[in-house]
Amino acid sequence: MAKAAGKGPPSKGLVSKGPAKGKGRGAGLPPSRDAVPLRSCVGSGAGSATLATVTAKLRPLFWQTVAQVPEDSVWTGVGPPVTFDAALLERRFALADARGKSAKNGANGNPIPGEESRKKLRVLDDRTSQLLAISFNKLPPAEQLTSVVDNLETFPEGLSAPEAIMALNTAFLDQRDAVEQLRHMELQETDLGQLDVPERYLWVMGNKPLIAAKICSGALILGLAPELPEWRQACERVMRGCQKLKASTLVKKCISTCLAVGNIMNRGTTRDGARAVVLPDGLLKLDELKGQGESEGTSGQSLLDFVSEAIVWEEVMSVRCHEKRLELHREAQDLHDALNAAKGVCLVEADTSCQKIMGTARKAHGSLIQESSVMDQSVARLNLRVQRIMKEAKETSEEVTKAKGELKQQMDWFSAKPNISSHDWLSSWVHFLELLAAAILRIKLPAELPLPPPLPVPQPAAARDAARQELKDITNSSEKVAASKQKVETKAAMQLDDDERIEVLLARMAQTAVVDAAPKPVATRVEVKTSRPMSATAVPTVPTVPTVPTVPMRGNVVPMNTRVPML
Numbered sequence: 001m002a003k004a005a006g007k008g009p010p011s012k013g014l015v016s017k018g019p020a021k022g023k024g025r026g027a028g029l030p031p032s033r034d035a036v037p038l039r040s041c042v043g044s045g046a047g048s049a050t051l052a053t054v055t056a057k058l059r060p061l062f063w064q065t066v067a068q069v070p071e072d073s074v075w076t077g078v079g080p081p082v083t084f085d086a087a088l089l090e091r092r093f094a095l096a097d098a099r100g101k102s103a104k105n106g107a108n109g110n111p112i113p114g115e116e117s118r119k120k121l122r123v124l125d126d127r128t129s130q131l132l133a134i135s136f137n138k139l140p141p142a143e144q145l146t147s148v149v150d151n152l153e154t155f156p157e158g159l160s161a162p163e164a165i166m167a168l169n170t171a172f173l174d175q176r177d178a179v180e181q182l183r184h185m186e187l188q189e190t191d192l193g194q195l196d197v198p199e200r201y202l203w204v205m206g207n208k209p210l211i212a213a214k215i216c217s218g219a220l221i222l223g224l225a226p227e228l229p230e231w232r233q234a235c236e237r238v239m240r241g242c243q244k245l246k247a248s249t250l251v252k253k254c255i256s257t258c259l260a261v262g263n264i265m266n267r268g269t270t271r272d273g274a275r276a277v278v279l280p281d282g283l284l285k286l287d288e289l290k291g292q293g294e295s296e297g298t299s300g301q302s303l304l305d306f307v308s309e310a311i312v313w314e315e316v317m318s319v320r321c322h323e324k325r326l327e328l329h330r331e332a333q334d335l336h337d338a339l340n341a342a343k344g345v346c347l348v349e350a351d352t353s354c355q356k357i358m359g360t361a362r363k364a365h366g367s368l369i370q371e372s373s374v375m376d377q378s379v380a381r382l383n384l385r386v387q388r389i390m391k392e393a394k395e396t397s398e399e400v401t402k403a404k405g406e407l408k409q410q411m412d413w414f415s416a417k418p419n420i421s422s423h424d425w426l427s428s429w430v431h432f433l434e435l436l437a438a439a440i441l442r443i444k445l446p447a448e449l450p451l452p453p454p455l456p457v458p459q460p461a462a463a464r465d466a467a468r469q470e471l472k473d474i475t476n477s478s479e480k481v482a483a484s485k486q487k488v489e490t491k492a493a494m495q496l497d498d499d500e501r502i503e504v505l506l507a508r509m510a511q512t513a514v515v516d517a518a519p520k521p522v523a524t525r526v527e528v529k530t531s532r533p534m535s536a537t538a539v540p541t542v543p544t545v546p547t548v549p550t551v552p553m554r555g556n557v558v559p560m561n562t563r564v565p566m567l
Helices: 086-092 126-138 141-149 162-174 176-184 187-194 197-205 210-224 227-247 249-265 281-288 303-321 325-345 347-371 379-411 422-442 461-476 478-493 502-516
Strands: 036-039 049-055 290-292 299-301
Touching: 036 303, 126 162, 126 197, 141 187, 141 197, 141 210, 162 176, 162 197, 162 210, 176 197, 197 210, 210 347, 210 379, 227 325, 227 347, 227 379, 249 281, 249 303, 249 325, 281 299, 281 303, 281 325, 290 303, 299 303, 303 325, 303 422, 325 422, 347 379
Parallel strands: none
Antiparallel strands: 036 049, 290 299
16 A cells, blocks of 8 residues: 655655556556656545656756755755646657657657758858747748838838848848858758758848848947937937036035135144145045044034135025025036936047948948949938938937037136046036035024114216225325426415505515525526506516514505505
8 A cells, every 4th residue: 555645755766666557647567768757636635646757858048056955954844846737848848859750750759851852052150040030930930021121111120120231231241250151061041941041041131232231231220320319319318417517606616615724724833835736626626535433532513614604694695584504405416417328428439430421321332332233212202311310420429529529628728637538527616516415405594683784875877986086096196296386386376466555575585595695695586567557667676684663554544645646
């Protein structure tokens, strides 16, 4: 009596010592030498386990086995497997040659005469042939490829396999040796059945140049040409980022403030008095320098936080609005996003792609003209599209060159590190702007902003101009002012009073001459201008006398005995 499944000592293997018992599929038949008995039903339950012998060769499972199984592992207590059907396993996972044996053999199981003698001709290695067969799977059969390409009005978009068109063109360009070998075989189109699948397509491409030219044009239209608009947009992102960086007032204030603060920090060192630093590396150094914290032994805010606070405070106080801080943060974030988009553009790759597209377009254009004896409508339409792509590729190449020049100019303008790549330079700017935006958000402003200092009262325009002119005259013409003052005093001293008599005037002049005269008496000649002509002897020369007696007067009354000359 057989033991129930799952009870008793475990089986020592899957090899049966005799014919299987019961109503199994292989009951009553001795196992073959190569048979691998499998348990069709494994587990415990109502029924007992039955054994079935699998004679067919199954697909191998390539996994890595463990030679020494550790005691403390999952394999020690993994448990029994679930129930499975061994016959179903054999039907589903038999090898292809075993599964297709009935198709290749006759009704009696014998091979069809001449079937085994037919072999496929191959010029590619197994790995390459397998990959190309997968790539060409969506193409029409090689025997029908010529008619499909020639008769299709919407080529190449009409084919539902653009990836296969590009793969066929790439294989034709890469497998030149295989194409030459197929040409030397001198096979006819009716003999394509002797070749393997990849070799059939290569034979068509090598022996029908017009089909090869059309396939090349199709690969250009479907595979390479769509990259041109993307590269143009990438160049625009680079130029837009460079222009925003150069025009940013926030970045300029950061640079100037950081340079001033840095010179103060480096006072007394060899780096004192710097006029320029390498950017943005010099700005990143400010974030590395930490200040002292409130408690001993802790680090406080960075020097970049200090500079950011100064910039934000000035901008907020200029408009007296807290929203200005958020505007500065948005400006830093927008510039960060623009440079981050420009950072992901590789202009060298863009230039290489444009040159490749132009070369492929020139080759396709030449092949279409050379191989088509009569330029039909479909070929002419295809050739026109190739020419447009070639022109677009040339314009895109010019845009790439312009973007490279703009980026190089900005790197020189911002004093970039020598021999640094554009990607690394833009990445450094992105990192700095990220730090700057975070520093702006950390700034805390008071709820009530302090009042600004009083401004000077403006003066009227006329008074202001007069004051400026007076200050200018006093500052720049002090000698002229002194001479003018002396002249005015002399003129005032010489001004005559109507109430004074001429004798008093003459006496005063004579007294002044006595003081300044030498020991030798000096005569003084005075000319008096009147309204009517007078002779030179009208006023005689008066010798200097030590004293002149004064004539007492009362008011404007002149004594009778006094002779007053007419003035």
